[in-house]
Amino acid sequence: MPPAFKRRLDSGRRTHPLVWLAAIICTIIAIAVVIAGIVVFVGYLIIHPRMPVISVTNAHLDLLTNDYAGLLQTQLTIVVVAQNGNAKAHATFSDIKFKLSYQDRAIAVLVAETFFVSKNSTKDLNYVVQSSSIPLTPEQMEEVNNAWKRNEIGFDLKGDARTQWRVGPLGSLKSMCHLNCLLKFHPLNGSYIPSKCNSRSN
Ligand SMILES: *[C@@H]1O[C@H](CO)[C@@H](O)[C@H](O)[C@H]1NC(C)=O
Numbered sequence: 157m158p159p160a161f162k163r164r165l166d167s168g169r170r171t172h173p174l175v176w177l178a179a180i181i182c183t184i185i186a187i188a189v190v191i192a193g194i195v196v197f198v199g200y201l202i203i204h205p206r207m208p209v210i211s212v213t214n215a216h217l218d219l220l221t222n223d224y225a226g227l228l229q230t231q232l233t234i235v236v237v238a239q240n241g242n243a244k245a246h247a248t249f250s251d252i253k254f255k256l257s258y259q260d261r262a263i264a265v266l267v268a269e270t271f272f273v274s275k276n277s278t279k280d281l282n283y284v285v286q287s288s289s290i291p292l293t294p295e296q297m298e299e300v301n302n303a304w305k306r307n308e309i310g311f312d313l314k315g316d317a318r319t320q321w322r323v324g325p326l327g328s329l330k331s332m333c334h335l336n337c338l339l340k341f342h343p344l345n346g347s348y349i350p351s352k353c354n355s356r357s358n
Pocket residue numbers: 243276
């Protein structure tokens with residue numbers, strides 16, 4: 157066997173103590189990371205954090221008038237529900253801002269002060285939205301006339317809210333609740349046509 161090859165074999169067999177030390181430290185760190193991961197995972201299973209949800213549960217078209225000059229007047233009642241499904245944490249809702257519009261014409265902005273929803277409960281926000289006279293284009297006037305004929309009219313509700321909730325010792329989580337809904341009504345009797353409108357589905 158050539159001497160150079162022999163020497164390399166010898167040095168391969170003897171592992172330097174520092175290499176052992178490094179290997180042991182790496183193993184300990186890896187185990188610690190796995191244990192920390194398991195603790196967080198089990199913590200999530202026990203605490204079961206749920207995203208707070210904003211939804212529209214009911215509404216009513218109280219008034220809808222349009223005249224020959226193309227002015228639209230309307231009043232809507234909208235019930236927005238803030239839901240906190242967490243059994244062990246209350247949730248904060250803030251920066252609530254939902255824009256109500258018809259055919260891209262702004263009608264109103266629905267806002268609310270920051271509030272808490274306690275564990276596993278909900279809070280209703282009742283809005284009565286009254287529009288001033290909204291000038292419509294001839295096409296939009298035509299659309300309102302068609303809505304009367306179809307006995308169906310849709311308003312857009314878009315916006316979001318910030319939520320924050322504590323997940324026990326794991327810290328607090330933040331999320332945004334986005335709403336992007338078409339609220340539909342029968343203009344003849346003002347009744348709401350229920351549809352899915354919540355921040356979970358979009
Ligand atoms: C949450 O509330 C619902 C209905 O209000 C109830 O049925 C359920 O048992 C509650 N869950 C917890 C964990 O408190």
